Amino acid sequence: SKSAGVITCRAAVAWGPGQPLLLEEVEVDPPSAMEIRIKVVCTSLCRSDVTQWQSQAQPDLFPRIFGHEASGIVESVGEGVTEFQAGDHVLTVFIGECQSCKHCESGKSNMCQKLGLERRGVMHSDQKTRFRVKGKPVYHYCAVSSFSEYTVVHSGCAVKISPDVRMERACLLSCGVAAGIGAAWKVADISKGSTVVIFGLGTVGLSVAQAAKSRGASRIIGVDINPEKYEKGKVFGVTEYINPEECKEPVQQVIKQITDGGADYSFECIGDTNIVSTALQSCCDGWGMTVTLGVPKTKTEISTHYAFLLTGRTLKGSLFGGWRPKSDLPSLVEKYSKGEIQLDELVTHDIPFESINEAFNLMKEGSCLRCVIHM
Numbered sequence: 001s002k003s004a005g006v007i008t009c010r011a012a013v014a015w016g017p018g019q020p021l022l023l024e025e026v027e028v029d030p031p032s033a034m035e036i037r038i039k040v041v042c043t044s045l046c047r048s049d050v051t052q053w054q055s056q057a058q059p060d061l062f063p064r065i066f067g068h069e070a071s072g073i074v075e076s077v078g079e080g081v082t083e084f085q086a087g088d089h090v091l092t093v094f095i096g097e098c099q100s101c102k103h104c105e106s107g108k109s110n111m112c113q114k115l116g117l118e119r120r121g122v123m124h125s126d127q128k129t130r131f132r133v134k135g136k137p138v139y140h141y142c143a144v145s146s147f148s149e150y151t152v153v154h155s156g157c158a159v160k161i162s163p164d165v166r167m168e169r170a171c172l173l174s175c176g177v178a179a180g181i182g183a184a185w186k187v188a189d190i191s192k193g194s195t196v197v198i199f200g201l202g203t204v205g206l207s208v209a210q211a212a213k214s215r216g217a218s219r220i221i222g223v224d225i226n227p228e229k230y231e232k233g234k235v236f237g238v239t240e241y242i243n244p245e246e247c248k249e250p251v252q253q254v255i256k257q258i259t260d261g262g263a264d265y266s267f268e269c270i271g272d273t274n275i276v277s278t279a280l281q282s283c284c285d286g287w288g289m290t291v292t293l294g295v296p297k298t299k300t301e302i303s304t305h306y307a308f309l310l311t312g313r314t315l316k317g318s319l320f321g322g323w324r325p326k327s328d329l330p331s332l333v334e335k336y337s338k339g340e341i342q343l344d345e346l347v348t349h350d351i352p353f354e355s356i357n358e359a360f361n362l363m364k365e366g367s368c369l370r371c372v373i374h375m
C-alpha cells in the first residue's frame, strides 16, 4: 500500500572496509516519490561488491549495505509510480534508465544522466539513505543495497519480469552476466567465424564466451591464471586455454602467433588496468577491437603504446554491456526462459542469508563463480 510505514527487517551490514558483515535489525523507510520498496528474494554476490567492501577509498560510507544483483517482489510503491504495483516480480539494476534525459532519449547509450552509477551511498533523488541501524543512517550501494530483506530503489532502477521466471537464477542477469553478453553482442557485435580472446574466466568472462559462441565465433581463447577455470570454460564454449604464468613469452606474443597476427576481438574481464594494453596487443591490426568490462581493483590509469591505435585497433569501454536496463533487459530474461542463455551453470553455490560471509570468502579465494544468497 502507498501508505506503508517503516519496516524492520534483517540486513547484512558492513561496519568498515573488509570487516565481516553482521546481520542486524534495520529500519527501512517507505518508498519516496517514484521509488519502490522490494522484498528481496535472491541476490547473487558480484565481484564489485567484494571490491568495494574491501576498498579503503570511501571509509566514511559505513555502516553500509552492499549487494546489487537481485531479484525480488514489489512490497509497496511511492507517489507517482504507475509502472509497478505490489506483487510484481522485478530485477534490480545498478544503473537506471529514466527514459527522459539526453542519453536515455538518444537510444544509443545506457549512461542515464539522472539515474547513473551512484557512488556516494545515497539515493539519487534526495541524497539521503532509506536505512537506519541502531538509530544511525546506513549507506546504500549503487542505490540498490540488496543484502537486506527489504530495500528501496528508484522505479527507474528496477525491471519487471514475468512471475514464471526463476528468481533464484534470473538475478544473475542483473549485472555480471548481462554485462558479458552485452559486451559481445552489443558493444563488439561479434560476427560469425571470429577469433575471440577473453582475459579472465570468471562469471563475466564466461558470459562473454557463451555470447561469442552463440554468434558463431570459431575460436574462443580463454586466458586465466587459475587452471581450474578451464573445465568450466568448456561448458561456455571456450575452445583453447592459455595460462599466462606458463608462457615463456608474454601472452600477447603467444596469441599473435597462434592467431596469425592477433584476434578479431579481445575482452578485459579481470578488472586489471595493466591487462588493457595486453588485450589491445592481442588483437590484430586493421580491425582488432578490445572491449573493457572489468572494474579496476587498484590502479585506475591505463597506458599503452600509441602504435596499437595508429594501426587501426579500437579500444571500447562498456558498463553493463551497453544495455539500457528497461529497454533491453526483458529480452535477455526471455532468452533465459527459452534456454538461449545459460545462467544455472554459473551458480556454484546456493547460500542462506545467514551465511553471507561464506560467499564473500569464496569469492576472495577465487573458488566460486556466482554464489546465490537466498533471503
Ligand code: APR
Pocket: 046, 047, 048, 051, 176, 179, 199, 200, 201, 202, 203, 204, 205, 223, 224, 225, 226, 229, 244, 269, 270, 271, 272, 293, 294, 295, 296, 366, 368, 369
Ligand atoms: N591474468 C589472467 N587472469 C587473471 C589475472 C591475470 N593477471 N588475474 C585474475 N585473473 C582471473 C581470475 O583467476 C578469475 O578467474 O580473472 C578472473 C576474474 O573473475 P572473477 O574474480 O570471478 O570476477 P567476475 O565476477 O567475472 O568479474 C570480472 O568484471 O564486472 C567486473 O568488477 C568485476 O572487475 C571485475 C570483472
Ligand code: ZN
Pocket: 096, 097, 098, 099, 100, 101, 102, 103, 104, 105, 111, 112, 113, 114, 115
Ligand atoms: Zn536517463
